[in-house]
Amino acid sequence: MTGPRVHRLANGVRVVCDPLPGWQTVALSVVAGRGARFEDAAHSGWSHLLEHMVFKGAGGRSAKQIVEVIEAEGGHINAATGYERTSFQVRALKHGLDLGSSVISDLVLRPTMDAADLAREKQVVGQEIAEAADTPDDLVFELAQAAAFAGQPLGRPILGTVQSIKAATPQTLGAWRSALYAPETLVVSAAGAVDEDELLRLAERDFGAAAGEGLAAAEPAAFAGGTSTVAKRLEQANLVFLLPAVGVKDPDYFALRLLAEILGGGMASRLFQEAREARGLAYAIDAYSETYADTGILGVFAGCDAKDAGELAEVTAQQIRLLADPVGDVELSRGKAQLKGSMFMGRESALARAEQAAGQVLLFGETLDPEAVAAEVDTVTPGQIADLVAKILAPARSATAILGPKASLPAAERFEQALFGV
Structure with missing residues (x-):
């Protein structure tokens, strides 16, 4: 059986196509190979804050319109930030790949980054940080992780701290976006009801002009205990x-x-x-x-x-x-x-x-x-x-x-x- 095929655009973005005959839905995942592990203490939590911020407005759509345009076609949109990668996902009916690719590319490459939105989102993330601190089976994992990798990015919470995210401005967070979502770190991956030629055309249209240099490789981690x-x-x-x-x-x-x-x-x-x-x-x-x-x-x-x-x-x-x-x-x-x-x-x-x-x-x-x-x-x-x-x-x-x-x-x-x- 033929497996997924991998392609590379001229700017370094990689594209993976995994067609599944007979499926009525398609999943699109755009993943950047960077996350909280690539932050220093001053930027702790910025990758997660950025993931929140791009949903506040992008490509001329408001926060509400980003969600509405996907859901109006029977789809779902989500995102997640981890230590080593950040991903944006759309699940849609089989003809939803075009729209999904367009919306995710706006989030990744053309977010609005409004100052008022950023101020509100800092409050939202602050509440998320407080909620994690009030949830024992979340907090205990953070405490253990901090002990395991003390003084290292892997030992800091992905959410950051209220103090570290407070320093972000639309300009500095925009510069962080350019480095975090640089083309050589991006993979556009689709599975399900997907046509390879269509996926490559959409990837070139939506991500072929991405530019910029990515964050440096992460420092080796050492288990401290x-x-x-x-x-x-x-x-x-x-x-x-x-x-x-x-x-x-x-x-x-x-x-x-x-x-x-x-x-x-x-x-x-x-x-x-x-x-x-x-x-x-x-x-x-x-x-x-x-x-x-x-x-x-x-x-x-x-x-x-x-x-x-x-x-x-x-x-x-x-x-x-x-x-x-x-x-x-x-x-x-x-x-x-x-x-x-x-x-x-x-x-x-x-x-x-x-x-x-x-x-x-x-x-x-x-x-x-x-x-x-x-x-x-x-x-x-x-x-x-x-x-x-x-x-x-x-x-x-x-x-x-x-x-x-x-x-x-x-x-x-x-x-x-x-x-x-x-």
Whole structure:
């Protein structure tokens, strides 16, 4: 089966076409390979603020008209800012590609940037920052991330701070836009009911004149580690444990994904069975991996009663240490099946396919064959996972965040003692 095809416009913009015969909808994703990781402290949150601002007016349309023109044709428009990329997405009926491309190009290249709109949007983002601070299961992740990558862009919240976004003006934010959405960082990706010739024509029309130099490459990240505990009157304690792992380009990437799956990826996982089913310590407990271009983390999140936090921390550490011994064939096979299942199920969404293709082009310069990826998952051995656990534990560094009643806070120390014997 022929996979997505990648093209490059003369100005460096890359175009990915993934036609799906018989589909009645199309998804368009325009992704810039830059995000919050490329900000210094003074510009913290500017990428997210910019993503908000372009929707206030662009290409002669007002904020209301931007949404109305898409929805009038049965479509939906959205955007998202991450650490390493910013994406704009339109989902539409099969004849909506022309309009979607036109609107997104206006957002990316021709936003109005009105001073009054900016003042109001700073207030909106300020409320978003306050809401995150008031939401325990958001705040605890920010605390853990800040401890893991202290003093680095990956350790700062994507939303920034009220102080950092306050400094932005229409002119300085406009200059930030030119660098953030520079043509060599842009990928125009469409999947579903899309014709390749039409997509290339629209990409040239709407993005072929984009110009400017992008932000410099991000500095390498280093896992610092540390503990962040905040006492707060809550019904439950919120716990996050992070360990240094590998990046998306590392040969052990799939071993990391399988490690997280086996540790706490589902109801059959070790943490779920031991912490929840066998001991009743937590209703919710999950393990996950977060990977960036050059580094990554293995994480565990749990919510529990304050009196159980210490024991839960020790159980988590014990289960991580046990994975230094090779896993059994049945457990590994189940992890592989779950990982491949989620990968192929995700590809049944046109938007997910368009986003995935854009991300792969940004990272690898090409799209990856799903069957080849699945085959690579199948090559992971028990020994490879055990070796990765040893590598993760070797620095004896973790980042722990505890948010909840005072009685839960010693769980941070109990986790480190159980994991590293210190």
